[in-house]
Amino acid sequence: MSARILDGKAVAARIIEQLAQQTERLTQAGKRPPALAVVLVGEDPASAIYVRSKKQDCAKSGIRSISHELPASTSQEALLALVHSLNADPEVDGILVQLPLPAHIDADAITAAIDPAKDVDGFHSYNIGRLAQKMPTLRPCTPKGMMTLLAETGENLVGKDAVVVGASNIVGRPMALELLMARCTVTICHSATHDLPAKVRGADIVVAAVGRPQFVKGDWIKPGAIVLDVGINRLDDDRITGDIEYEVARERASWITPVPGGVGPMTRASLMENTFIAAGHTL
Numbered sequence: 244m245s246a247r248i249l250d251g252k253a254v255a256a257r258i259i260e261q262l263a264q265q266t267e268r269l270t271q272a273g274k275r276p277p278a279l280a281v282v283l284v285g286e287d288p289a290s291a292i293y294v295r296s297k298k299q300d301c302a303k304s305g306i307r308s309i310s311h312e313l314p315a316s317t318s319q320e321a322l323l324a325l326v327h328s329l330n331a332d333p334e335v336d337g338i339l340v341q342l343p344l345p346a347h348i349d350a351d352a353i354t355a356a357i358d359p360a361k362d363v364d365g366f367h368s369y370n371i372g373r374l375a376q377k378m379p380t381l382r383p384c385t386p387k388g389m390m391t392l393l394a395e396t397g398e399n400l401v402g403k404d405a406v407v408v409g410a411s412n413i414v415g416r417p418m419a420l421e422l423l424m425a426r427c428t429v430t431i432c433h434s435a436t437h438d439l440p441a442k443v444r445g446a447d448i449v450v451a452a453v454g455r456p457q458f459v460k461g462d463w464i465k466p467g468a469i470v471l472d473v474g475i476n477r478l479d480d481d482r483i484t485g486d487i488e489y490e491v492a493r494e495r496a497s498w499i500t501p502v503p504g505g506v507g508p509m510t511r512a513s514l515m516e517n518t519f520i521a522a523g524h525t526l
């Protein structure tokens with residue numbers, strides 16, 4: 244069997260097209276479009292590329308993007324002051340501070356300073372806590388995008404065994420909470436997990452979010468499993484590859500996300516959706 248492809252790029256384009264129609268209706272009704280403040284500190288080339296694509300997504304969605312590009316030498320106090328002013332600005336609905344931040348800045352303190360109602364990344368403890376209590380508010384973008392892709396499969400998720408490989412605050416943990424809310428039985432694996440292959444072999448749904456190329460081997464995949472690959476690993480020749488051994492995995496999976504063109508574009512589409520929600524609109 245060869246897996247069906249979960250085409251994140253196509254699904255994301257459809258979501259953004261629908262948001263564009265919604266903005267059109269808002270502006271025709273005399274309302275302002277949703278506004279997203281994007282804060283970039285320093286010159287990390289990957290971050291600069293991501294921020295540029297987020298601005299393009301805003302343009303396509305009709306969202307106003309407000310860009311703040313600060314030097315790498317920016318102090319923690321100056322960045323906190325910017326966050327506080329964006330929190331207080333009624334023209335700003337969503338705030339995204341691009342990660343990673345320079346080492347001299349405490350990223351957790353910045354995340355905590357963002358008004359939870361404007362936290363379109365869904366990283367703030369309040370938003371994570373709401374998700375943990377199955378009363379989600381703004382949901383972390385990458386997990387949210389993966390849940391949208393799972394819905395695209397049309398499969399009933401209830402009772403499925405899900406294995407999340409990677410336990411980060413921004414992907415693995417919130418993805419486990421999303422899958423739990425969808426009534427999967429969830430196992431979170433991390434660097435201290437014993438016999439990872441056995442855990443993955445039992446999974447109906449596999450999520451790989453470890454940030455190491457081809458870390459999850461294709462022959463660990465249970466035949467018929469749904470496979471979601473969060474990895475964006477840049478190779479020496481500038482191509483990108485996922486966390487899963489794709490060529491082998493796709494011969495066993497029922498559905499699989501490609502890299503690129505899978506989870507990444509869905510993260511960005513979810514960010515646009517969250518900006519609408521933060522602006523007080525329903526989708």
Ligand SMILES: Nc1nc(=O)c2c([nH]1)NC[C@@H]1CN(c3ccc(C(=O)N[C@@H](CCC(=O)O)C(=O)O)cc3)C=[N+]21
Pocket residue numbers: 293296339340341342343364384475483502503504505506507508509510511
């Ligand atoms: N505050 C904050 N929020 C984030 O959501 C955030 C962040 N910081 N820092 C960096 C990571 C990474 N991330 C990606 C989003 C989309 C793609 C994406 O669209 N990837 C495309 C293209 C990949 C490429 O060619 O480089 C794809 O997978 O097809 C990748 C990576 C968001 N992040």
Ligand SMILES: [Mg+2]
Pocket residue numbers: 364383384385510514
């Ligand atoms: Mg995000």
